[in-house]
Amino acid sequence: MRGRVNAGLIAGAVLVGIVVLAALVSFVWTPHDPTLVDASNKLREPGGGYLLGADKFGRDTFSQLMVGARTTLYVGIVAVGIAALIGTPLGVIAGMTPRGWLAELIMRVNDLVFAFPALLLAVMLGAVYGAGTLTAMIAIGVATVPAFARVARAATMQVMVTDYILAARAAGRRRAAIAVRHVLPNIGSMLIVQASVSFAIAILAEAALSFLGFGTRPPIPSWGRMLQESQELLFSTPRLALWPGLAIALAVLGFNLLGDGLRDYLDPKLRRIRAER
Amino acid sequence: MLSVEGLTVRADAVELVREVSFDIAPGERVGLIGESGSGKSLTALSLMGLLPEGVRASGTARLGERELVGVPEGRLKDLRGREVSMVFQEPMTALNPLMRVGAQVAEVMTLHGRSRAEARARAVELLGRVRLPRPEQLARSYPHQLSGGQRQRVMLAIALANEPGLLICDEPTTALDVTVQKQMLELIAEVAPALLFITHDLAVVAAVCERVLVMYGGRVVESGPIREVFARPRHRYTEGLLAASKLTPRGTRLPTIKGSVPAAGRFPDGCVFRNRCPYASEKCQTEPALTGDGHAYACWHPAD
Amino acid sequence: MPTHAGTPLIEARDLTRVYRRPRTSLARQGEAVHALREVSLTVRRGERFGIVGESGSGKSTLLRLLCALDQPTSGSIRFDGQEITGRPERALKFLRHSLQIVFQDPMSSLDPRMRVRDLVAEPLVALGEPIGGRVTELLEEVGLPASAADRYPHQFSGGQRQRIAIARALAPRPKVLVADEPVSALDVSVRGQILNLLADLVDELGLTLVFVSHDLSVVRHVCETVAVMNNGSIVETGPVDEVWAAPEHPYTRTLLQAVPTLEGLL
Numbered sequence: 001m002r003g004r005v006n007a008g009l010i011a012g013a014v015l016v017g018i019v020v021l022a023a024l025v026s027f028v029w030t031p032h033d034p035t036l037v038d039a040s041n042k043l044r045e046p047g048g049g050y051l052l053g054a055d056k057f058g059r060d061t062f063s064q065l066m067v068g069a070r071t072t073l074y075v076g077i078v079a080v081g082i083a084a085l086i087g088t089p090l091g092v093i094a095g096m097t098p099r100g101w102l103a104e105l106i107m108r109v110n111d112l113v114f115a116f117p118a119l120l121l122a123v124m125l126g127a128v129y130g131a132g133t134l135t136a137m138i139a140i141g142v143a144t145v146p147a148f149a150r151v152a153r154a155a156t157m158q159v160m161v162t163d164y165i166l167a168a169r170a171a172g173r174r175r176a177a178i179a180v181r182h183v184l185p186n187i188g189s190m191l192i193v194q195a196s197v198s199f200a201i202a203i204l205a206e207a208a209l210s211f212l213g214f215g216t217r218p219p220i221p222s223w224g225r226m227l228q229e230s231q232e233l234l235f236s237t238p239r240l241a242l243w244p245g246l247a248i249a250l251a252v253l254g255f256n257l258l259g260d261g262l263r264d265y266l267d268p269k270l271r272r273i274r275a276e277r
Numbered sequence: 278m279l280s281v282e283g284l285t286v287r288a289d290a291v292e293l294v295r296e297v298s299f300d301i302a303p304g305e306r307v308g309l310i311g312e313s314g315s316g317k318s319l320t321a322l323s324l325m326g327l328l329p330e331g332v333r334a335s336g337t338a339r340l341g342e343r344e345l346v347g348v349p350e351g352r353l354k355d356l357r358g359r360e361v362s363m364v365f366q367e368p369m370t371a372l373n374p375l376m377r378v379g380a381q382v383a384e385v386m387t388l389h390g391r392s393r394a395e396a397r398a399r400a401v402e403l404l405g406r407v408r409l410p411r412p413e414q415l416a417r418s419y420p421h422q423l424s425g426g427q428r429q430r431v432m433l434a435i436a437l438a439n440e441p442g443l444l445i446c447d448e449p450t451t452a453l454d455v456t457v458q459k460q461m462l463e464l465i466a467e468v469a470p471a472l473l474f475i476t477h478d479l480a481v482v483a484a485v486c487e488r489v490l491v492m493y494g495g496r497v498v499e500s501g502p503i504r505e506v507f508a509r510p511r512h513r514y515t516e517g518l519l520a521a522s523k524l525t526p527r528g529t530r531l532p533t534i535k536g537s538v539p540a541a542g543r544f545p546d547g548c549v550f551r552n553r554c555p556y557a558s559e560k561c562q563t564e565p566a567l568t569g570d571g572h573a574y575a576c577w578h579p580a581d
Numbered sequence: 582m583p584t585h586a587g588t589p590l591i592e593a594r595d596l597t598r599v600y601r602r603p604r605t606s607l608a609r610q611g612e613a614v615h616a617l618r619e620v621s622l623t624v625r626r627g628e629r630f631g632i633v634g635e636s637g638s639g640k641s642t643l644l645r646l647l648c649a650l651d652q653p654t655s656g657s658i659r660f661d662g663q664e665i666t667g668r669p670e671r672a673l674k675f676l677r678h679s680l681q682i683v684f685q686d687p688m689s690s691l692d693p694r695m696r697v698r699d700l701v702a703e704p705l706v707a708l709g710e711p712i713g714g715r716v717t718e719l720l721e722e723v724g725l726p727a728s729a730a731d732r733y734p735h736q737f738s739g740g741q742r743q744r745i746a747i748a749r750a751l752a753p754r755p756k757v758l759v760a761d762e763p764v765s766a767l768d769v770s771v772r773g774q775i776l777n778l779l780a781d782l783v784d785e786l787g788l789t790l791v792f793v794s795h796d797l798s799v800v801r802h803v804c805e806t807v808a809v810m811n812n813g814s815i816v817e818t819g820p821v822d823e824v825w826a827a828p829e830h831p832y833t834r835t836l837l838q839a840v841p842t843l844e845g846l847l
Contacts, residue, residue, distance in 0.1 A: 163690035170648055171704035171749070172677030174670065181703075185694040312768035313739070425636075454635035455795065456839045477769060480841035507843065521773045522843060524802040527821070531773035531802070537738040538768055 009261025012196075015254025019247075023069040032060035034067045035219040043237055052243055055226075056233060061240065064221040065247055071222045072251060075137050075206040076199045082141025083148045083198060088191060090145070091152025092179055098157055107153070110146040118143030118205055119212075126214040133222075136215045140205045144198050151194045155187035189266035196259035200252045207248050223248050278303045278471055279324075279443055283336035284346065286319045286328065286495075291542035293332070294319050294495045298567075301443065306472040308486035308503065310479060310518075314538050316495035317475050321445050324473075325363050326353040340443060359389050362436040364429070364465075366448040371432055372420040378431045379404070379416025385438045403434040407464060426457035430464070437468060444469040448476050459484075479522045483507060491515045494539070494549030501572030511574040514550045548577065589659075590757065590789050591624040591647060596656035598642050616642040618813040619656070624757075629783065629790040631804030631821060633797050633836070639813040640793050644761055647791065648682055649673050661756075678708060681750035685762035687742035691734040697745055698730035704752045719748040723778060740771035747778065751786070758783065759791045764799065776803060798840060801825050809833045 026034075031049060041058035044050050052061040090110070094103040122139035129135050159165060159182065168178050209215035210224025218225065223244040230240035279301040286294035294316040301307050311317035323334035324345050338345040340360055348356075365371050373381060382400035387393055404412035407430040420428055429449060436444055446465060450458040458481070465472065466485045474485050482489055482503065489506050491499040491514065499512040510516040520532040536553045539545075547564050551557040556578040567575040597619055602611040617639045624630045634640035645651040647658060649665050658665050665676055681704065684690035691700055701719055702712045717727045723744040734742055743763060750758060760779065764772045780803065783790050794800050800807050801821050808818040809830065817830040828834045 163684045163686060164692040166650060167682065167684060167690045167746075167749070168692070168703065168707075169650055170677070170682045172674060172707035172753075173703065174707070177707065181695075182692050186692070312770060455841075456635060456835055459839045459841070462841070478841070479769070480843050483843055484841045518770055519843070521770050524798050527802055527805070531777055533773035533777065534770040537740045537771050540738070 006261055006264055008257045009265055012254050012257030012259070012261050015250055016258055019069050019073065019251050019254065022066045023073050026063075026066035026070055030060075030063035030066050032063045034059060034063035034221050036060075043233075046239075053239060055229065055240055061226075061243055064226060065223070065243060067221040068223045068226060068244065068247070069251075071133065071216050071220060072203050072206065072248075075133065075140070075216075076202045076255075078137040079141040079144060079202040079206075080195050080198050082138065083144035084191065084195060086142075087145040087148025088152045088184075091149040091154075092156050092183055092187075094149065095153040095156025096160060096175065096179060096183065098153075098160075103153075106149065110149050113143065114146035116143070119208060122205070122209050123212070123214050126209075131214045131217065133216045133220070136206055136209045140202050140209075143205075144202065147198060148191070148194060151190055152187060155190045156183050159183050159186045189262070192266065193259050193263045196255050196262060200255035200259070203248065203251050203255065278305075279338065279340050279473075281324070281336070281338040284320065284323060284334060284338060285336050286316065286323050286332060286334045288332045292495060293541055294323070294334075296336070297492075297497050299490055299497065299500065301471050301473060303442070303471055305488065306466060306469060306474065306486045308482035308489040309473060309475045309492060310477065310482055310489060311475075311492035312477055312518075312538050314494070314541050315492040317492050318447055320492070321363065321447050321473065321475050324445065325357060325361060326350065327357075327363075355389075358385055358436075358441065359439045360441055361443045361445060362439070362441040363445040363447065364432050364436050364449045366451050372428060374420055377417055377419060378423070382416070382431065382434050382438055385435050389439050399438070400434070403438060404431070406437070406468065407431075407434045408460075409434075424457075426453055426461060429453060429461060433465065433468070441470065443471045443473065445473045446475065449474075450481065451476070451478070479507070479519065491518070494544035495541075496549055496575065497567055498550065498576070499572075499574040500567070501569070501574075505572050509580075511569075511572070511579040512550075512576040513554045513556050513578065513580060515574075516580050517553075548575070554578075588626055589623045590626045590628075590661055591622075591791070592659045593620065593622050593643075593647065594657050594659075596620045596643065596646055596653045596658065598639075598646065598651070599654045615813050617646070617653070620810075620813075620815055622808055622815060622818065624789060624791060626756075627787065627789055628806060629792065629804040631800035631807040632791065632793045632810060633795065633800050633807055634793075634810035635795055635836075637812070638810040640810050641761070642813075643810070644759065644791075644793055648680060648759055649676055674708065677704070678753050679755050680757040680759060681753065681755040683743070683746050683750050683758065683760045683763045686766045687739060687746045688734070688766070690746055691742060693734055695733075696730065697732055697734065700734070700745060701730070701749045701752060703749060708753055710753065715752065716748075719751055720745075722751065722782070723748045738771075739767050740774060743767060743775050744778065747775075747782070751782065754786075755788070757789045757791065759793075761793045762795065763792075765795065779803070796840070797825070797836060798842075809836065 031051065036059060038058035041054045043056055044054040044058065046053040050060055054060055090106050094106045097103050118140055121143050122136050125135050125139045165178060165182060168182055206215055207224030207227065210222045211228040215224055216222035226244035227241055234241050282298050284294060284297040285292065297320055309317045309320065319328065322328050324338055326345065326348065328334060334346050336346055343356060343360060345356065379400045382403055383396035386396035386399060401412045401416050404415055409415050409427060409430050423431065449465065450461050453461060462481065462484050474482065476482050486503055489500065489503045490497050491512065493514050499506060499510065499515045506515065507519060510519055517534040521534055525531055534553055545552045547562040551561040558578065560577045565575040565577050567573050596617055598617040600614045600616055602614060604611045620643060632640050632643065646653050653666055660676055661679065663675065665673065698716050701716045705712050705715065716730055720727055720729055725741065725744050734745065737745065763779065764775050767775060782788065792800060792803050804821050807821045807824050808815045809824065809832065810816065811832045817824060817828065817833045824833060828837055
């Protein structure tokens, strides 16, 4: 029986692939300068080199979407990176000593952060340190730490009761070595799944923040801000809202599908069934 | 009563069970012995229509007038539990942890059309029949309040609820302690209407069954009355297995079968045992048929 | 009988281990479970010592204590004259060196994401010892080809995986091998191979063997001395053949009668 690469996994990978490709290509080529304000192209209809038309400042929508993909991925990578780098070790520590005071402390602080709305955190940080992509990313990242810590803790606890951990202890391995050599590789698949789901949430959060004016600053294109700028023209020129909205929806869908697909693909139980046949 | 003809089970291109045929008469207790990968459990599951996804059975298996193989799920649901029922290895996971055990026994009867009150009363009666102490009280407890052996008895009560014609047991005592196992085996032998008992343990099969089928590599390699097969095995695999099951005194070498059981689909063609058999010759590249009346075996170089 | 038998290698005195169930009420502490009640035993150098018991008998708890993978509630264990209870992990290096374990299920005792080479070398890495050609040497000792080193556990059969686990346990040249039901997860046709292998290795390397099993007949084949456990206590102990022929404790008798045998039938 071959590996169970399901349709969702493929669809997710394709959607995410498109976003990544657009972002990469935008470094070397876009149809037009996405930030060039040109009154003569104001609200230009699609066609004639402007594939999706232009906005109220005459900027090419397609080029903006391409560069916006960059912002989206940038935010996702940094936010998920922060969350994974802080959350995973905390979760692993808590999972390896589930009854210790340290584990208790970590998980209670975790609960506190979890209870705090991510967007509120971002708005507060923005008010103190100034709104911008970096502030937004850090806020989203910090708010995502508990999700990672919880997944890492639950997965670690499952690994810790296996005989191979006992075997490693009997071999004389220290805690740190067990964490790095045995726990991390075996919880990796679950963390990858969590990362792709968190990525989708981060994309949405960034879009929401930019829409509210607490995210990416002009003139750097961002899908969230494109939505915001199209707000007043929603009824006269709906396509200006449609394209960035669609881009956000598809990117989020893509990462979610990728996460679900990876979960099924990497699930050791499903894999064992395959191996036995 | 049960008549299986040419039962073959495959997953994609891999043949997991090949041309298995056997009969079970009413009241007869038949053991199906095999190691991991022998196809013994798949044989049982295909009779219950419970094969995992992607695994298909062909051939025929008639229970009385009814066909069990290749029947659509809708009709199998009626058969399952009423005509054939099964007790699995793991009594911990087979019961719903949130439901009282009496209600779980009663449920299988209401599903097959009995009134609720009648089912309740009969559930208590059944719990008594599988020799659980104080059945009225026990019916009101939850699975986690019972021991492993008691849970397995509840599973047996559920299996017997609709008075099936055939009971299939798949390693029902493997997860139990030896002291509990003995009583459980006696109970199964006593209550089973007709029994197909699947296990890897030769001694267990000898304690319960009258006739035995030895499976290896998805095929029945030897079958016959248990005393004859165990006292005078003809197939070289059965011979090796019996020798390996006896623990010789300390300090002596244990007889072994060389190599290990191949993974599913990796068994040699011809005689499935020939890559581990000390007597294998060129002749063994052609598949031996299962021949013999009563005591049958599929071997080119049988033991005498 | 090995000639160098005599001085005790492992001496356990009055081991008690109490677990507490999680609380179910705010007012009361969780219920106490006595997994082990004042168990004492002595394993002599070069001895093959069997521990027999059913689930819940306390044999697994005892095993973990002997291997210093858990701490007793009270009691002491001396290994080669040194107390091993109450020590932090870093002060147990000598024990990790001298005592190694083979677990029941080789599927779960081998990290699925590590290659055989790293699995077998793990005790050496942990103890900071040179590896050199030791992995190949060990694989050969347990009857596996050198090419096995580059593969993953799932590519092997159950018996082969148990061989890998044995190779790992032998890596630091221990004095004591603790085997926890090493054959109960294996097919009958390979059980004999593993038991023969263990017997050979114990002979060749002069090991002391602590062998835990639920099956008294397996222990009888492997060991000289047996301790029968029930309900957290050792109920009977002595030379296996004596216990087998004339069990004194009623539980031992029940256990012996319950074991299904082929001999009785044929």
